[in-house]
Amino acid sequence: MKADLHLHTTASDGRYSPEELVRMAASLGLEVIAITDHDSVNGIAPALKTAQSLPTLKVIPGVEIGTDVPHGEIHVLGYFINYIDTDLINKLAELRDSRKTRAQKMIAKLADLGIHIEWERVQEIAGSGSVGRPHIAQAITEKGYVQSHKEAFVKYIGREGPAYAERQKMTVEQVVEMVVKASGLAVLAHPADIENLEELIPRLQRVGLAGIEVYYGTYATKSIQYLASVAHKHGLIATGGSDFHGLEHLFETPMGGVDIPSECIKRFLNLNRLRTLA
Incomplete structure (x- = not known):
């Protein structure tokens, strides 16, 4: 099963519209994708509408939200969110x-x-x-x-650049709780660079963390193996994606360019199915 669970559109800082992105994904033979724009769910409805005519492609509604931590930030991905949830929409508008x-x-x-x-x-x-x-x-x-x-x-x-400025952000716990409240699965994005990751995970599991992004665009085998072991140890799902924005000049990973094991995708989808049956 071929998937990419970390994609950006023109609803945030991506190059391609939701409609274009969905059609590109289908042309690449992807079977599952997630639209995960920064602080925005505005690309989800048009993406889902476009996917209606592409029966081989499943589009998951998602979002990516930056959070505030000392000396940096941590991003949280929300999957299967209720993208018309009023509280979620209002909070994302504040962040934008x-x-x-x-x-x-x-x-x-x-x-x-x-x-x-x-x-x-x-x-x-x-x-x-x-x-x-x-x-x-x-x-x-x-x-x-x-x-x-x-x-x-x-x-x-860049973060160390002379023109960099911070923005309003929530704590990691607040964002995980917000995703869960909006009926979503909360996953830590590109976690290899998070300091004290294994100390942070139990805290976030208490407020609903479901997984970590193990398979990420720029990760070497050693990082993937470490994160896979962390996910297994803590009983978390392992997700993955390219973080594709369509900005080739940033030397990013192309859409569908991350090899996510089929069993991880199936477990991810099954976890959501079991939630909806509960």
Whole structure:
């Protein structure tokens, strides 16, 4: 069973619309995908509608939410969420607003560095999606200050860059609880870099954590083996995905480019089926 459970569309900072992404997934022979935009569920309905004419493809409604931890952030993926849940929609709207505020702060910092881009242009690039750093990177590149989006991140807007700014975020526990409240399965995204991962997991399991993303776009075999052992030890499901945004210049993993064992996908789907029967 071929799957990709970590994909972004124009509803956040991806290049392709939900409709385009779904059709691309079908053309690649994928059987299961999840739409997991940053702080947004706006791409789910059009993705599901497009998938109605593609009987070989199952689309899972999802979301990816950043959380606040000392010296960094942790992302949580929510799968099988009730994407019309009012509380979820309202909270995600607050988080998207904080992305706008963060982007404006970064533009001001860039100006102090002699890098002048317009907020209006960043909004144009983002379109109806959540404003994110890739949109700022594109604006910087368009102005000729850098040669690529990757260079923009490395020089200016990466976490260690001089124009980086934080945004409003929730705690990991709060996000896991929010996903569970919206009838979703909460999974830690790209967890290999999380400090004290095995200390964190029991805390999050108490509020409903269901799994960790073991198979991820850039992970080497050693990292995958370690995370698989962690998932097994703590009784968590193992998921995986490419984190595809459609931004080839960032040297990302292509859609469907992560080999997720079929048994992991089946266990993931079965866990949700058992929940709905309970």
